[in-house]
Amino acid sequence: MSKKNSREGWEIPATEAVRATADTRVAEIDTNGMPGFIGDKQMGERLLEERGADLSALQEKLFANGRAVSEHRSVLLVLQGMDTAGKGGMVRHVIGHVDPQGVDHASFGVPTEEEKRHDYLWRIRKALPRSGQIGVFDRSHYEDVLVVRVHNLVPPAEWEPRYDEINEFEKQLVEAGTSIVKVAMFVSLDEQKARLAERLDRPDKYWKYNPGDVTERGYWPQYQQAYQAMLDRTSTDHAPWHVVPCDRKWYSRLAVTELLIDALERLDLTWPPADFDIDTEKRRLAES
Numbered sequence: 455m456s457k458k459n460s461r462e463g464w465e466i467p468a469t470e471a472v473r474a475t476a477d478t479r480v481a482e483i484d485t486n487g488m489p490g491f492i493g494d495k496q497m498g499e500r501l502l503e504e505r506g507a508d509l510s511a512l513q514e515k516l517f518a519n520g521r522a523v524s525e526h527r528s529v530l531l532v533l534q535g536m537d538t539a540g541k542g543g544m545v546r547h548v549i550g551h552v553d554p555q556g557v558d559h560a561s562f563g564v565p566t567e568e569e570k571r572h573d574y575l576w577r578i579r580k581a582l583p584r585s586g587q588i589g590v591f592d593r594s595h596y597e598d599v600l601v602v603r604v605h606n607l608v609p610p611a612e613w614e615p616r617y618d619e620i621n622e623f624e625k626q627l628v629e630a631g632t633s634i635v636k637v638a639m640f641v642s643l644d645e646q647k648a649r650l651a652e653r654l655d656r657p658d659k660y661w662k663y664n665p666g667d668v669t670e671r672g673y674w675p676q677y678q679q680a681y682q683a684m685l686d687r688t689s690t691d692h693a694p695w696h697v698v699p700c701d702r703k704w705y706s707r708l709a710v711t712e713l714l715i716d717a718l719e720r721l722d723l724t725w726p727p728a729d730f731d732i733d734t735e736k737r738r739l740a741e742s
Contacts, residue, residue: 463493463501468712474638474695480682485642486701491708498704505711506551512718513588515725517556520586522726526631528583529717531710532591534600534684535639536677537667538649539700540707541592544639547707548714549590558583561592574598574616575623583632588714595620599684604676617687624693633717634693637710638685643674645701 461467471490491498519527531549533541549557560581569577575595583589599616602608624634641649650667653659670677689695696713700706 463497464490464712465492466490467716468709469696469716472696472698472709472713474685474689474697476686478685478697480640480678480685483640483697483699485640485645485699487699488702488705489699489709491705495702495704498708502547502704502708502711505708505715506548509548509711509715509718510552512715512723513552513556515723516588516718516721517553517586518726519723520556520584522729526585527721527723528585528587528589528631529633529635529714529721530583530589530591530627531714532594532596532634532636533639534594534596534637535700536641536646537664537670538646539639539641540703541639542662543703544637544707544710545590545592547703548711549588551711552588556587558587558589559592560590562594562597575619578623582627585631589632595623596684596688599688600677600680603680603683604673617683620688621690621693624688624690628692633721635710635713635717636689636693636695637713638681638695638697639700639706640681640697641700643671646671 464471466489468490493501516527516529533544535541545559549559558581562577562581565574565577578591578595581589581591599613599620602613603610628634650663653663685695685697696709698706698709
């Protein structure tokens with residue numbers, strides 16, 4: 455893995471540049487910005503491919519450990535953002551660099567009737583990544599302090615305690631061996647409108663269009679308040695939020711690639727040792 459590639463284009467590492475702080479204000483996020491990055495789009499797209507190869511190599515090592523080592527190690531990528539922020543594209547263009555057999559992907563929409571009969575974290579627990587896997591949540595347990603709050607689906611007395619419950623839930627996951635990478639994806643109201651318009655102009659995009667997305671635009675201020683509370687209440691040392699501007703798709707994908715690489719490098723994994731006698735097997739193979 456090239457040290458040059460790991461810093462090329464970055465004045466400040468992505469892990470620092472997009473990490474949420476106590477001063478982060480959702481209403482002031484420059485959704486067209488490139489925090490920490492001083493390159494252009496051409497450089498960014500090139501680096502995405504190069505760093506994607508680095509990500510793939512690290513994921514293979516994680517997968518190998520999951521197969522051979524009893525201790526649980528996994529990475530969970532949480533993608534949370536408004537419609538058109540690019541969650542699906544993030545899965546295709548970032549996670550698409552790695553071997554799909556090493557990925558556990560889950561998308562959380564409106565709860566099913568079965569899910570409604572359980573605690574809100576029930577469906578989340580069922581989808582957690584297995585050892586050796588990169589888990590990806592397209593939307594997540596944070597729907598229950600975002601959509602639920604904005605649309606008053608349950609009383610405040612019910613959703614208010616969830617911030618602390620989620621913090622404790624994530625703390626337990628980390629202690630059990632799962633590294634959590636939380637990405638709050640922000641797109642501007644104008645950019646969202648342009649992306650929705652493109653879906654209406656292209657027959658190959660009709661399937662992605664949901665009339666309800668236009669309705670949700672009317673709740674933009676309420677969503678900003680809900681996202682602000684989410685960042686304020688659930689960005690912790692063990693599972694911090696990363697605030698990623700998404701008007702420039704190439705930048706957001708590159709930034710998330712860097713976040714995943716950092717999480718995997720921090721695991722400091724080694725290749726599992728052989729559980730057989732190497733010399734014996736070389737001799738047997740030569741004689742076969």
